[in-house]
Amino acid sequence: MTKKIIGRVDIVDFPKLNLKQVAVKIDTGAYTSAIHCSNITEKDNKLICTFESKGHPNFKSEDVIFENYTFTDVKSSNGYKENRYKIKTEVIFFGKTYKINLTLSTRDDMKFPVLIGRQFLSNKFLVDVNMENVSFNSTHE
Numbered sequence: 001m002t003k004k005i006i007g008r009v010d011i012v013d014f015p016k017l018n019l020k021q022v023a024v025k026i027d028t029g030a031y032t033s034a035i036h037c038s039n040i041t042e043k044d045n046k047l048i049c050t051f052e053s054k055g056h057p058n059f060k061s062e063d064v065i066f067e068n069y070t071f072t073d074v075k076s077s078n079g080y081k082e083n084r085y086k087i088k089t090e091v092i093f094f095g096k097t098y099k100i101n102l103t104l105s106t107r108d109d110m111k112f113p114v115l116i117g118r119q120f121l122s123n124k125f126l127v128d129v130n131m132e133n134v135s136f137n138s139t140h141e
Contacts, residue, residue, distance in 0.1 A: 006129030030117035036107035
């Protein structure tokens with residue numbers, strides 16, 4: 001299987017989350033992928049998420065309801081362990097739709113609302129840190 005080369009950052013769509021042209025950071029140091037969720041409410045065994053960030057105009061959607069979700073422990077680079085909600089959704093790279101697991105996090109202080117980690121990248125992509133927006137540019141030229 002030939003792996004596509006992606007850069008250190010890219011712009012992708014999350015169709016099931018109604019998010020288009022979202023800036024993502026490719027993070028080979030992170031195992032899991034994470035997405036910023038500005039508000040999380042658990043009600044009647046459903047998870048209601050608001051995807052919105054002041055610093056990212058494209059990162060805004062109506063509330064999204066998840067009937068299936070789990071919890072997972074995530075250890076940050078400074079060793080702090082946090083139990084987070086985990087959702088399954090889809091992401092588009094190079095015009096192709098992939099399934100992805102995302103943990104829900106507060107990333108308002110971060111430059112990118114989404115981190116793409118090794119669990120997703122493995123067996124699909126090689127990362128060239130000298131490149132940027134390879135997937136986006138290949139489908140928007």
